[in-house]
Amino acid sequence: MAGLEGFRRGFVAMAPLWLGVVPFGVVYAVLAREAGLSLLETQSLSVLVFAGSAQVSAVGLFGAGAAAAEIVFTTFLLNVRHVLYGLSLGRRIPLRGWRRPTAAYFLTDEAFGVTVVSHERTFPFLLGAELSLFLVWNLSTLGGAVAGAAIADPGALGIDLVFPLAFLALLVPLVRTRVELGVAVASGALAYALAERLPGGLPILVTGVAGSLLGAALTRGRPGDAVRLDDAAREVA
Amino acid sequence: MTFWLTVTGMLAVTFGSRYAGLALRTELPAFWVRFLHFVPIAVFAALLTPSLQGSYGEGEIRVAGAGVAALVAWRTRNLGLAIAAGMLTFWLLRLVTP
Numbered sequence: 001m002a003g004l005e006g007f008r009r010g011f012v013a014m015a016p017l018w019l020g021v022v023p024f025g026v027v028y029a030v031l032a033r034e035a036g037l038s039l040l041e042t043q044s045l046s047v048l049v050f051a052g053s054a055q056v057s058a059v060g061l062f063g064a065g066a067a068a069a070e071i072v073f074t075t076f077l078l079n080v081r082h083v084l085y086g087l088s089l090g091r092r093i094p095l096r097g098w099r100r101p102t103a104a105y106f107l108t109d110e111a112f113g114v115t116v117v118s119h120e121r122t123f124p125f126l127l128g129a130e131l132s133l134f135l136v137w138n139l140s141t142l143g144g145a146v147a148g149a150a151i152a153d154p155g156a157l158g159i160d161l162v163f164p165l166a167f168l169a170l171l172v173p174l175v176r177t178r179v180e181l182g183v184a185v186a187s188g189a190l191a192y193a194l195a196e197r198l199p200g201g202l203p204i205l206v207t208g209v210a211g212s213l214l215g216a217a218l219t220r221g222r223p224g225d226a227v228r229l230d231d232a233a234r235e236v237a
Numbered sequence: 238m239t240f241w242l243t244v245t246g247m248l249a250v251t252f253g254s255r256y257a258g259l260a261l262r263t264e265l266p267a268f269w270v271r272f273l274h275f276v277p278i279a280v281f282a283a284l285l286t287p288s289l290q291g292s293y294g295e296g297e298i299r300v301a302g303a304g305v306a307a308l309v310a311w312r313t314r315n316l317g318l319a320i321a322a323g324m325l326t327f328w329l330l331r332l333v334t335p
Binding site for chain 1: 239240242243244246247248249250251252254255256257258259260261262263264265268269270271272273274275276277278279280281282283284285286287288289291293295299302303306307309310311314315316317319320323324327328331
């Protein structure tokens, strides 16, 4: 069957990225357990939300005692970029009936990048790439959640330092231009100042919007399309 | 209960974003495309700084561990390696500082 063969090629095309996904999934799960989420809750986020950055941010916010609305809106801010991937994919791959919500549910930066780069723009290939990542993300979540439960006394070990270290390690590869560095430094300073005055997740929310507005204003005159393709290539690299 | 309500909201906004692009046939204004590019940078930086100090009075060696983690992340772009290096530095400094 041509469909099954395409699915297999998509699944395999994602394999080189597993190496990056596994540690990310493990780190997410350890952070989730450290923030007080149960095994079921930790795994549910990976199955139902399936968005690494948003999940890591959410468990950080859960730990800080943020309100539900703050967590949901931060998730929206971090995930609304998928609109761009959908716009681009929808033009390349015709999706009818059940295929559209299915492709949407499992869509990630990585699946978009791998599919666009492959030049094999079919639904089976896209789904293969998507499910490849979904499977590995959830298995590494499970592994990390079980391992995280085995840490005897997280407080005494200072394990909570893993939170800022994880955000730092996620941030550093994104910063490549002077404007990006400026936005990162300004956002870090603003959030630090606001954290003493505002409760829960509000400093992150306010800073997320303000920092992104600053970046968009400072890059005026540059075409948005270049930024979009650049992002996808970076995620895949 | 609050947890599952939050997850439902997260699922709605995430699936909504993923579905909207596939269903729509429009172009996003360039300003908002650039805005989205900066969202993860601003959010990660905002999550980083308030949690760096910690609440056990070990701020200095935590920052030192973060410095090593940043260096490793910059050189290797490897999340697991950067966190491991940062934690090891933190634990070593903890042993040698009274």
